[in-house]
Amino acid sequence: MLLAPLSGVTDLHMRRIAQRLGASAVVSEMVAAAELARGDAESQVRAEGEGVSPHVVQLAGCAENPMAEAARIAVDNGADAIDINMGCPAKTVTGGVAGSALMRDLDHAARLLAAVREAVAVPVTVKMRLGWDHASLNAPELARRAEALGLNGVTVHGRTRQQFYKGRADWSAIRAVVEATGLPVIANGDVTSLEDARACLAASGAAGVMVGRAAVGRPWLVGEIAAGLAGRTLAPLSAEARVAAATEHYEGLIALYGQAMGVRHARKHLAAYADAAGPGALNPADRRRLVTTSDPADALGLLRRAFLDPAFLDPASAATTIGEAA
Numbered sequence: 064m065l066l067a068p069l070s071g072v073t074d075l076h077m078r079r080i081a082q083r084l085g086a087s088a089v090v091s092e093m094v095a096a097a098e099l100a101r102g103d104a105e106s107q108v109r110a111e112g113e114g115v116s117p118h119v120v121q122l123a124g125c126a127e128n129p130m131a132e133a134a135r136i137a138v139d140n141g142a143d144a145i146d147i148n149m150g151c152p153a154k155t156v157t158g159g160v161a162g163s164a165l166m167r168d169l170d171h172a173a174r175l176l177a178a179v180r181e182a183v184a185v186p187v188t189v190k191m192r193l194g195w196d197h198a199s200l201n202a203p204e205l206a207r208r209a210e211a212l213g214l215n216g217v218t219v220h221g222r223t224r225q226q227f228y229k230g231r232a233d234w235s236a237i238r239a240v241v242e243a244t245g246l247p248v249i250a251n252g253d254v255t256s257l258e259d260a261r262a263c264l265a266a267s268g269a270a271g272v273m274v275g276r277a278a279v280g281r282p283w284l285v286g287e288i289a290a291g292l293a294g295r296t297l298a299p300l301s302a303e304a305r306v307a308a309a310t311e312h313y314e315g316l317i318a319l320y321g322q323a324m325g326v327r328h329a330r331k332h333l334a335a336y337a338d339a340a341g342p343g344a345l346n347p348a349d350r351r352r353l354v355t356t357s358d359p360a361d362a363l364g365l366l367r368r369a370f371l372d373p374a375f376l377d378p379a380s381a382a383t384t385i386g387e388a389a
């Protein structure tokens with residue numbers, strides 16, 4: 064059970080927490096190879112993996128030299144594996160013939176895979192979609208080429224590039240990739256629960272499952288599904304443990320980026336944590352305050368309220384509640 068790379072989301076702290084809570088592996092958000100190769104500071108932060116093991120760095124790019132150089136830099140900085148992005152549908156990435164646009168030119172894609180494979184001794188994997196569109200479902204062919212080039216695994220998001228995120232991920236279409244290659248195949252797309260993971264594995268025949276969006280605000284989800292798949296009954300994480308994870312994440316972002324930028328980075332996570340705490344955990348005004356406040360103490364107090372019944376935890380508020388009841 065893996066945590067998917069989510070650009071702007073799966074920062075170092077989210078990956079650390081997801082892994083500590085049971086994810087088998089986590090993947091960095093994509094790092095533009097050319098930027099990492101020229102020493103860009105923000106790319107270095109994205110590729111950071113202290114406390115994460117295995118530390119997998121995902122690279123996106125369209126030219127062999129920067130891809131190879133970025134892979135070497137990532138490994139020198141502690142990466143245990145390199146994943147190559149051939150699935151991103153974004154125009155800024157595909158415009159530069161990177162991400163899923165590479166699935167329109169498998170010879171070019173193969174040259175990039177070969178360049179990275181030759182550059183580093185650690186495992187190299189590739190994450191792809193089913194194809195560019197339904198007329199060209201060439202993920203099995205790309206996986207075969209990856210295997211022939213000595214790569215170590217593939218992840219397939221069960222949509223085409225032209226679907227972006229529309230429709231449902233087609234888990235059964237991933238089976239064609241499993242049948243085309245001896246490499247381990249990880250299936251991805253729309254898995255939000257243990258039941259989904261079981262159905263995805265059954266339909267695809269994949270060796271593992273990768274979860275992205277459903278884990279935002281719930282970094283414990285991947286580990287919970289992993290435990291379920293392993294047949295272990297895991298008591299759900301307590302509300303205290305959830306708020307501790309969310310707090311660690313928030314404080315970690317501030318430590319990583321500094322307060323001003325850390326607070327901005329944290330907003331999407333705070334919104335997701337509040338939503339994960341349950342519908343109506345915060346009233347609309349407090350939810351708005353949670354995602355707009357630049358005061359960390361205020362945000363952390365609201366986060367606690369979202370996850371924990373304040374009447375039981377905050378003596379002042381408990382007194383008011385009891386007083387009102389009386």
Ligand SMILES: Cc1cc2nc3c(=O)[nH]c(=O)nc-3n(C[C@H](O)[C@H](O)[C@H](O)COP(=O)(O)O)c2cc1C
Pocket residue numbers: 067068069070071072091092093121148149150151190220251252253254273274275276277
């Ligand atoms: C906000 C966002 C950012 C993403 N960033 C990346 C990325 O950096 N690299 C990548 O390979 N895929 C990226 N993806 C795709 C996800 O890894 C995953 O393939 C997709 O969301 C489907 O899985 P899910 O339904 O579990 O979210 C991104 C998706 C989203 C929604």
